[in-house]
Amino acid sequence: MRILVSNDDGFDSPGLHALAQAAEAFGTVWIVAPEREQSAQSHSLTLQSPLRARKRGDRRFQVNGTPADCIYLGIHGLMDGPPDLVLSGVNRGSNLGNDVHYSGTVAAAREASFTGLPAVAFSLHLDPSADTVCHWETATDVARRVIPVVLDGGLPQRTLLNVNVPNVPLDALRGVRVTTLGHRHYENRVTRREDPWGRDYYWIGGAHRAFDAIPDSDGPLCEAGWATVTPLHSDPTLTSFLAPLRARLSPES
Numbered sequence: 001m002r003i004l005v006s007n008d009d010g011f012d013s014p015g016l017h018a019l020a021q022a023a024e025a026f027g028t029v030w031i032v033a034p035e036r037e038q039s040a041q042s043h044s045l046t047l048q049s050p051l052r053a054r055k056r057g058d059r060r061f062q063v064n065g066t067p068a069d070c071i072y073l074g075i076h077g078l079m080d081g082p083p084d085l086v087l088s089g090v091n092r093g094s095n096l097g098n099d100v101h102y103s104g105t106v107a108a109a110r111e112a113s114f115t116g117l118p119a120v121a122f123s124l125h126l127d128p129s130a131d132t133v134c135h136w137e138t139a140t141d142v143a144r145r146v147i148p149v150v151l152d153g154g155l156p157q158r159t160l161l162n163v164n165v166p167n168v169p170l171d172a173l174r175g176v177r178v179t180t181l182g183h184r185h186y187e188n189r190v191t192r193r194e195d196p197w198g199r200d201y202y203w204i205g206g207a208h209r210a211f212d213a214i215p216d217s218d219g220p221l222c223e224a225g226w227a228t229v230t231p232l233h234s235d236p237t238l239t240s241f242l243a244p245l246r247a248r249l250s251p252e253s
């Protein structure tokens with residue numbers, strides 16, 4: 001049993017090694033992870049410059065690329081055979097609702113799912129500006145519950161599991177809930193500054209504001225102390241809108 005572990009926070013993130021350690025109970029663990037933080041890189045691939053993999057130990061590599069690069073390179077180039085399972089995380093920060101479209105953590109799992117492999121992304125729901133303690137042990141306890149379920153029953157084709165865990169001590173975790181994605185709002189902040197030559201430059205991105213109050217969706221549940229597990233498919237087609245769109249755009253089809 002080969003298990004490939006990656007992340008988007010970088011090879012030296014403690015969440016990566018906590019997850020790898022939890023995975024050791026289920027198989028031989030390989031780590032292929034970015035050398036630097038790649039959060040919010042989504043599913044980006046490095047096609048215009050060379051990738052270099054630096055060995056950090058037995059079956060341990062850091063790569064000067066994105067999370068999706070790491071999974072691609074790990075599966076097709078570095079490992080001694082295909083993995084049976086791919087894990088991503090544990091991310092320092094949650095990936096709830098629409099976060100999954102920006103997330104490098106989720107993209108690493110998605111890249112694996114494209115090749116037909118079962119994959120799970122793990123994230124710890126915390127306030128990056130306020131929380132000083134990361135309860136990785138709570139996330140890895142949830143991982144020890146999720147991994148055997150995936151190994152025993154598999155997942156549907158091109159499907160990954162998106163798991164978010166509240167940043168609380170294990171005895172404060174209320175349990176695990178299988179649920180849908182919700183929707184998250186951030187401050188749409190633009191910070192304008194001036195460089196030493198008088199030219200404007202910008203920082204984009206703001207703090208978390210709120211989750212939409214969608215009953216039993218992932219954000220509100222995770223805020224309420226539940227670990228959430230959402231199955232995500234590679235096909236985001238809105239099937240309920242196919243017929244109305246055809247009627248408006250191409251009635252002959």
Ligand code: MN
Binds near residue numbers: 038039091092093105
């Ligand atoms: Mn990250």
